[in-house]
Amino acid sequence: MSTDAGAFMTALTLILGLDPYLLDIVALSLRVSLSAVALAALMGLPLGAALALWRFPGHAALVVALNALMGLPPVVAGLCVYLLLSRAGPLGELGLLFTPAAMVVAQVVLVMPIIAALARQQVQELHQEYHEQLASLGLSRLRMIPTLLWDARLGLVTVILAGFGRASAEVGAVMIVGGNIDGVTRVMTTAIVLETSKGNLPLALGLGIVLLGLVALINAAAYLMGEMARRRQG
């Protein structure tokens, strides 16, 4: 048996044995990424809807900027948040650097543009279909936003998932602002980097399998949900 296969078997044992060290890392990863996605959705969905409904000077520039930020390198996002939160930085007094909160902030910076930009496209399409009817009912644009977001919900689930994919997979931002501190800010991606460099392949591989499995599971659930809803809604 090659060493890789041996590592794979050990990884499985760690997962199936519910190794506490591994579980802690997985739990923190989920806590950070889910919080970041929730916050990013809370800000990004209304922002995307607003950009779909209103035209103002600088609108085009803002849309282009948002689209560009979808490709923001995680290390750059991490660096910016690091500068903000470091002792000498403008928000240094909060003492957030190297805490899970800082990791959440960094991931929000990464995910929010994705959710806002993709939500804008979805809402804009729906608005074209709905706007005369909603205007006829006497709705202002502000009051159209919740209606449009709710009726675009099928597409927006996919948008939020894209955001979660980004958050759970990135390593650069959480590494810089979290510091990969054992038991405090160590998440799956940073642990994989560390364990691989240390040569502890079974743990790295185990974490990798869990990460893959989680992403696959969430996407499968969303796909099934979407299909069911689509069949029901026609």
Place this chain on the structure above:
Amino acid sequence: MNDMTTLPVTDVPTLEMQGVTFIHRGQRLLGPLDLQLRGCRRTLVMGPNGAGKSLLMRLAHGLLKPTAGRIHWEGSAPRQAMVFQRPVLLRRSALANLTYALAVTGTPLAQRRPLAREALKRFGLAALETRPARVLSGGEQQRLTLARAWLLKPEVLFLDEPTSALDPAAIKAVEDAVQEFHAHGTRILMSSHDLHQARRLADEVLFLNRGCLVEHSDARSFFTAPASREARAFIQGELVL
């Protein structure tokens, strides 16, 4: 042109248009147009495609602003609703589409469901309450938009070619609904290019051609003795160019 002395005039506010013009990308699509719509009548807006029928109704309803001219309701603007050629329904159940409209108009929560169910029943949709609105047939969808309009208790109802995509049974249902609205004191402004339908429904006719109001007359005189050459040709089934 206007002869309404014999018809009842209720307290639906008069709509007045003065020099209303609509220009889009340098092209004059409507007007200048002067018009007065009085009383609780059934007005059919007729004319060939592209005559400006939909545009006129959207301007009157306030969905579009005229490029020039003035649109004015005498007194305060009445409660209005509009039914479109292609039903626009939310991605929700039939019942939820109706409770939504009630929520928008500020109906107390406890009253929404009972009122919505009553409207579904009135328009023969009671059995479809929980169905997603967008899987209903074309005729059912249009009836649902009429039920939604009914809940708004409009003083003026706009209908933009509401039957152009429907089969005869569904057309009948829509026409019955229009009559019911009118019987309950709602002014009707409806566009159609179906002459038979216009004969069945109209008290008066607005005839448009190429963005101009060619004729505004009582239905009877419009169909028996149209004043304009274009309207005569339209009624005789010729191509109006």
